[in-house]
Amino acid sequence: MKRFAVILKTEMLLFLRDFFGFFFTLVFPVMMLLLFGGIYGNEPVYDGADMGMMDISVPAYSVMIMGVTGLMALPLTLSGYKEKKIYKRFDATPVGKKSIITAQVFVNLIMTLIGISILLIVGMLVYHIQIKGDIFGVFTGILFSAAAMFSMGFLFTAVGRDLKSTSVLCYPFYFVMMFLSGATMPDMLFPDTIKKISDLLPMTYAVDLMQGIFSGDSLSLHGKELIILGSLTAVFTVTGTFLYKNKDWT
Amino acid sequence: MSQEIVQVKNLNLAYKNLHAVQNVSFSVKSGEIVAVIGQNGSGKTSSVECIEGLRKPSGGSVSVFGKDPWTCRSEVYKEMGIQLQEAEYPSKIRVEELCRLFASFYERPADWNLLLTQMGLDEKRKRPICKLSGGEKQRLSIILSLMGRPKLLVLDELTTGLDPEVRQNMWVSFENIRKGGTAIIMVSHYLDEVEALADRILYLEKGKQLFFGTQKEFREYVKNRVPQESFSENVSLEKLYLMIAPKTTGLTMEGIL
Numbered sequence: 001m002k003r004f005a006v007i008l009k010t011e012m013l014l015f016l017r018d019f020f021g022f023f024f025t026l027v028f029p030v031m032m033l034l035l036f037g038g039i040y041g042n043e044p045v046y047d048g049a050d051m052g053m054m055d056i057s058v059p060a061y062s063v064m065i066m067g068v069t070g071l072m073a074l075p076l077t078l079s080g081y082k083e084k085k086i087y088k089r090f091d092a093t094p095v096g097k098k099s100i101i102t103a104q105v106f107v108n109l110i111m112t113l114i115g116i117s118i119l120l121i122v123g124m125l126v127y128h129i130q131i132k133g134d135i136f137g138v139f140t141g142i143l144f145s146a147a148a149m150f151s152m153g154f155l156f157t158a159v160g161r162d163l164k165s166t167s168v169l170c171y172p173f174y175f176v177m178m179f180l181s182g183a184t185m186p187d188m189l190f191p192d193t194i195k196k197i198s199d200l201l202p203m204t205y206a207v208d209l210m211q212g213i214f215s216g217d218s219l220s221l222h223g224k225e226l227i228i229l230g231s232l233t234a235v236f237t238v239t240g241t242f243l244y245k246n247k248d249w250t
Numbered sequence: 251m252s253q254e255i256v257q258v259k260n261l262n263l264a265y266k267n268l269h270a271v272q273n274v275s276f277s278v279k280s281g282e283i284v285a286v287i288g289q290n291g292s293g294k295t296s297s298v299e300c301i302e303g304l305r306k307p308s309g310g311s312v313s314v315f316g317k318d319p320w321t322c323r324s325e326v327y328k329e330m331g332i333q334l335q336e337a338e339y340p341s342k343i344r345v346e347e348l349c350r351l352f353a354s355f356y357e358r359p360a361d362w363n364l365l366l367t368q369m370g371l372d373e374k375r376k377r378p379i380c381k382l383s384g385g386e387k388q389r390l391s392i393i394l395s396l397m398g399r400p401k402l403l404v405l406d407e408l409t410t411g412l413d414p415e416v417r418q419n420m421w422v423s424f425e426n427i428r429k430g431g432t433a434i435i436m437v438s439h440y441l442d443e444v445e446a447l448a449d450r451i452l453y454l455e456k457g458k459q460l461f462f463g464t465q466k467e468f469r470e471y472v473k474n475r476v477p478q479e480s481f482s483e484n485v486s487l488e489k490l491y492l493m494i495a496p497k498t499t500g501l502t503m504e505g506i507l
């Protein structure tokens with residue numbers, strides 16, 4: 001346990017030293033919140049609506065954070081470690097690469113939660129955002145959404161032969177999903193054609209789930225999202241694990 | 251009497267269509283230094299990676315401390331230190347953080363602060379790995395291989411990238427480590443190093459074992475394979491090796507001009 005704590009602390013430091021991970025997980029979402037909050041304020045999304053623009057933006061930006069850690073930071077770190085034979089070096093010690101990979105998943109999960117917490121605190125302090133959902137629902141929403149994003153990133157690493165090919169998978173998927181899922185801009189603004197594409201993206205279901213739960217919906221109202229995200233997690237994880245086992249780590 | 255801690259019997263390793271290691275057999279006793287020599291691509295690294303448990307042999311058997319290193323890797327690594335030929339560390343990690351991390355892997359880690367001082371890296375402890383020179387990285391890599399106070403040390407090209415003075419210091423260091431009872435398997439292209447340190451030599455060519463024995467036996471081996479007039483008794487190990495090593499041609503001006 002003490003050994004894992006040292007690995008976790010070291011990986012945490014490395015995450016914070018990486019500009020991309022640090023900025024896009026902890027800083028950029030808050031910048032987005034302040035920028036769009038400055039433009040729209042937390043006015044009702046439509047006349048008579050009880051949720052404001054920032055009330056629905058915060059859960060969407062939370063999914064954006066999960067996308068950064070799950071689809072970019074984690075897979076690119078895993079792939080980079082493999083390509084530089086860093087895992088091979090750790091494999092030649094009593095702890096092996098599994099402890100390092102597990103620590104990296106934990107670090108990204110912790111940073112996701114910290115990023116979401118900062119976003120919520122800033123949202124509450126500056127725009128008085130409302131979180132109508134209960135804590136269990138919010139955590140379940142975060143868990144299902146993060147699991148889908150992380151498992152997708154894991155699959156990309158397992159499919160990609162090296163850092164370059166993993167990046168080729170991660171970057172387009174991340175940016176397409178970030179802009180077309182409703183994570184950065186409300187999907188109510190999308191024309192029908194874009195909405196059809198949006199319906200094919202896993203992140204769309206994470207955004208719908210998080211926005212619904214934050215606005216006070218019970219989990220039972222979001223069975224479709226939970227089933228889709230849960231199924232994708234299972235498929236991505238099983239396929240990724242199978243491909244990983246057959247990878248040449250030397 | 252020294253105990254055999256590594257036993258390799260009829261080791262075979264194939265990568266798809268390439269038979270990288272063919273029927274290699276040798277052993278290593280505690281407190282002994284065994285050097286693995288041969289041209290590039292002769293199967294040296296592949297052979298030691300089977301001993302390290304990083305590659306699964308296609309045939310034959312490898313036993314380290316009486317265990318199969320492929321299936322009992324984490325057990326074997328408690329007593330085996332490894333320096334890989336090509337492996338990196340996270341570029342932004344600092345020297346002391348990496349040492350602390352590796353120290354946490356072992357129940358009774360070495361005094362890495364002392365090792366940093368002895369290796370001349372004390373002033374670089376706050377420096378990220380990416381800012382170290384090639385030789386400094388190599389010295390750090392050697393420290394990390396010693397972190398678990400190993401009874402077996404596997405060093406793949408240990409002094410590549412080190413300047414002559416540091417190389418000489420390394421030889422003294424490894425001689426001292428050997429005196430403490432640690433066995434060392436070293437892969438090296440520097441035959442002066444092999445001559446200064448090795449008790450026994452394993453000579454591989456194209457994946458095949460051509461020789462395994464003491465330096466004296468290696469001289470006899472060479473003597474029996476070269477014309478009598480071209481053999482001389484009092485030559486260095488490097489010259490001996492060059493007498494039997496496969497010949498390669500250098501560049502000619504014809505190809506350049």
